[in-house]
Amino acid sequence: MIGMMPSHLDELITALRCLPGVGPKSAQRMAYHLLQRDRAGAQHLAQSLERAMASIKHCSKCNNFSEQEVCALCASPKRDAGLLCVVEMPADLLMMEQTQCYRGMYFVLMGRLSPLDGIGARELHFDRLVKRVQEHSCEVILATNFTVEGDATAHYLATLLQSQGVKVSRIARGLPVGGELEQVDSGTLAQAMLERREVLA
Amino acid sequence: MIGMMPSHLDELITALRCLPGVGPKSAQRMAYHLLQRDRAGAQHLAQSLERAMASIKHCSKCNNFSEQEVCALCASPKRDAGLLCVVEMPADLLMMEQTQCYRGMYFVLMGRLSPLDGIGARELHFDRLVKRVQEHSCEVILATNFTVEGDATAHYLATLLQSQGVKVSRIARGLPVGGELEQVDSGTLAQAMLERREVLA
Ligand SMILES: [Zn+2]
Ligand SMILES: [Zn+2]
Numbered sequence: 141m142i143g144m145m146p147s148h149l150d151e152l153i154t155a156l157r158c159l160p161g162v163g164p165k166s167a168q169r170m171a172y173h174l175l176q177r178d179r180a181g182a183q184h185l186a187q188s189l190e191r192a193m194a195s196i197k198h199c200s201k202c203n204n205f206s207e208q209e210v211c212a213l214c215a216s217p218k219r220d221a222g223l224l225c226v227v228e229m230p231a232d233l234l235m236m237e238q239t240q241c242y243r244g245m246y247f248v249l250m251g252r253l254s255p256l257d258g259i260g261a262r263e264l265h266f267d268r269l270v271k272r273v274q275e276h277s278c279e280v281i282l283a284t285n286f287t288v289e290g291d292a293t294a295h296y297l298a299t300l301l302q303s304q305g306v307k308v309s310r311i312a313r314g315l316p317v318g319g320e321l322e323q324v325d326s327g328t329l330a331q332a333m334l335e336r337r338e339v340l341a
Numbered sequence: 342m343i344g345m346m347p348s349h350l351d352e353l354i355t356a357l358r359c360l361p362g363v364g365p366k367s368a369q370r371m372a373y374h375l376l377q378r379d380r381a382g383a384q385h386l387a388q389s390l391e392r393a394m395a396s397i398k399h400c401s402k403c404n405n406f407s408e409q410e411v412c413a414l415c416a417s418p419k420r421d422a423g424l425l426c427v428v429e430m431p432a433d434l435l436m437m438e439q440t441q442c443y444r445g446m447y448f449v450l451m452g453r454l455s456p457l458d459g460i461g462a463r464e465l466h467f468d469r470l471v472k473r474v475q476e477h478s479c480e481v482i483l484a485t486n487f488t489v490e491g492d493a494t495a496h497y498l499a500t501l502l503q504s505q506g507v508k509v510s511r512i513a514r515g516l517p518v519g520g521e522l523e524q525v526d527s528g529t530l531a532q533a534m535l536e537r538r539e540v541l542a
Contacts (some may be wrong), residue, residue, distance in 0.1 A: 151393070158383065169361060174393075174394070178359050187356075189356075195349045205346075
């Protein structure tokens, strides 16, 4: 069997498995597809991967992906530094911005508490979040998803921040139970933002 | 919204969509995963893509993927040049080799007739297949899958080759109807190979 499969093809099939949800069969299918039908796409993907990995870091203020030390949103003088909205993922921040009803700052957790996956307070940089809130004495709006894990994350953060005297609110349950921010229309999300209520200790 | 999403992240998400079966949502999920949890994997994938696209061509004899002009199997003096086994994909060739019951040559179609997808005789290089059979006056064994498209491909090829006086056989229907070579065990496939029968005009 040696030499029957080009070694660089083997290598590509293995490398494709770093993508989430891609098993051995689909990695093989992807490699064949690229080699037979889309070599230009494969070249472009290779370059995009290199460029993205080299240039994209996390904003030192909001933790969102950014090519600068401080992202454009955090650097903007037009934003209200007295409000800090906590979201799980960059896509949630984009959804929130699309509602055009929020002019404060953000903190992007890049995940949610998920003990079974080994994602805890440390992985989500709660220490940086608390430090930032203390420094700017801002009000915190928790806009994590209304899933079990999103709710648990909000509850944990509310307890943590309130113990430090921070005013904390949670966006309103305008979203369906189990709903994710990314899948809801702007109107519903705007409403949920307006109807946010303070989290009582 | 301008500047909120790093442009190289946008570019990466778009580039990932060249992979078959990857829509906008999973492209985004993949990009986030690589940036947050597997930057080394992403770098390795980029290099593997570059190397594979630069080095992998098609063997000029069997049409399989190869890093040489003529692949190791086609260059081997141990193979019987009087037998040519036609398979759909490289994985089918590997399966056939695993049975260790076939010592002839191969022709890899890199697909099967599929008019709706625009894949016809030209795309599958039937002209090169016919030319090769004529030059080496070999017997042809059709080992395409026993699916509707694989059967149609075998039928088309049998008619084409028999009109040129070539002896053509089809591997035996030891496989379940609708079965694919890649999913069958070696024993069944070896049996099907032994019980191949000549295709009668
Ligand atoms: Zn920022
Ligand atoms: Zn070859």
